[in-house]
Amino acid sequence: MKFDTAYCLSLNEKLSIYDVRDLNFDETAAFDSDKDSFLCPNDECRAAFDTGNSLSTFNAKNVNYLRTPHFKNKTSTRHIDGCRYASTHKAATGENDDEREEHFPSEFVLTRRQYERKTLVAGINGNLLQTPTKTPSNPVASPHVANDTTPDKTSVFAHPVECYVSNIDDKDKLKSMPLKIGDHTATYWTFFKKIEYLQDNKGLIYWGKIKEIKDYTSSFRIDFEKKVWLDKKPYSVNVYLSKKLIDNYRKRKAFLEQIKAAVDSERPLYCFFYGVTPELKQVPSKKNPEQTFGVFSANIENLDHLIIREAPGAESV
Numbered sequence: 001m002k003f004d005t006a007y008c009l010s011l012n013e014k015l016s017i018y019d020v021r022d023l024n025f026d027e028t029a030a031f032d033s034d035k036d037s038f039l040c041p042n043d044e045c046r047a048a049f050d051t052g053n054s055l056s057t058f059n060a061k062n063v064n065y066l067r068t069p070h071f072k073n074k075t076s077t078r079h080i081d082g083c084r085y086a087s088t089h090k091a092a093t094g095e096n097d098d099e100r101e102e103h104f105p106s107e108f109v110l111t112r113r114q115y116e117r118k119t120l121v122a123g124i125n126g127n128l129l130q131t132p133t134k135t136p137s138n139p140v141a142s143p144h145v146a147n148d149t150t151p152d153k154t155s156v157f158a159h160p161v162e163c164y165v166s167n168i169d170d171k172d173k174l175k176s177m178p179l180k181i182g183d184h185t186a187t188y189w190t191f192f193k194k195i196e197y198l199q200d201n202k203g204l205i206y207w208g209k210i211k212e213i214k215d216y217t218s219s220f221r222i223d224f225e226k227k228v229w230l231d232k233k234p235y236s237v238n239v240y241l242s243k244k245l246i247d248n249y250r251k252r253k254a255f256l257e258q259i260k261a262a263v264d265s266e267r268p269l270y271c272f273f274y275g276v277t278p279e280l281k282q283v284p285s286k287k288n289p290e291q292t293f294g295v296f297s298a299n300i301e302n303l304d305h306l307i308i309r310e311a312p313g314a315e316s317v
């Protein structure tokens with residue numbers, strides 16, 4: 001079975017596998033899931049065993065993945081009677097349950113989750129960094145209140161995208177699952193909008209097949225295959241990623257690895273993004289700079305809200 005969440009020993013918090021991936025690639029965080037331990041998220045169950053009774057991770061560090069990342073039981077992992085994370089025999093024999101993301105967060109939170117270390121850690125100068133204290137006068141805790149149930153919110157874009165992509169053949173499911181972003185609530189089905197229909201509504205998650213990625217060495221432009229029609233005329237669509245945006249990104253290395261692999265890839269790739277809506281702009285023609293032509297374009301403002309990936313089954317949607 002796949003775990004919706006697992007208890008991370010070093011952070012003393014329950015994390016989704018998408019949180020773990022985010023931390024692994026974050027160059028500002030001292031985190032390595034291979035050196036950490038992940039335990040059953042059921043508090044009662046976890047208390048019954050020592051910290052060696054751990055889970056394993058799947059696709060926690062692979063930049064480009066096809067199969068849904070998750071935590072799972074090792075053959076040695078034990079659970080108390082009645083723990084809902086105990087493996088059934090059926091799950092142990094087949095890998096079928098690895099094919100879909102079943103844990104749909106109902107909210108995509110736009111501010112990044114902050115992870116607090118439980119112990120004091122030595123800083124660069126040997127100073128002890130203060131562990132942030134939780135303010136007792138503020139009973140409203142962070143939006144990510146750890147509990148034992150399925151995590152209802154995520155700030156990692158890859159999570160709702162994986163829900164959509166791995167269930168792309170199940171339209172009824174996507175139409176039945178709610179998703180909230182900011183003040184806007186809809187279903188997964190309506191929140192994910194094909195790029196060619198971007199004029200339908202603003203503020204959605206737009207996605208489409210990539211035609212080409214222009215590599216300007218330190219900046220990139222992603223061109224989509226489908227065009228937007230306006231007044232019976234087709235217009236190309238692209239998003240632009242600036243050098244400054246990439247240079248300041250805390251997951252810069254992982255991002256460059258991903259996009260450079262995508263530039264050379266022969267396989268069909270898709271781009272998903274949230275936060276900007278491409279708009280019609282007039283740009284000078286290369287052949288004839290006196291002339292301009294129209295293109296729907298946007299500058300990406302937050303790389304946390306952009307993903308390039310394969311999406312098997314997306315072609316037929």
Ligand SMILES: [Zn+2]
Pocket residue numbers: 040041042045046078079080083084085086
């Ligand atoms: Zn358990």
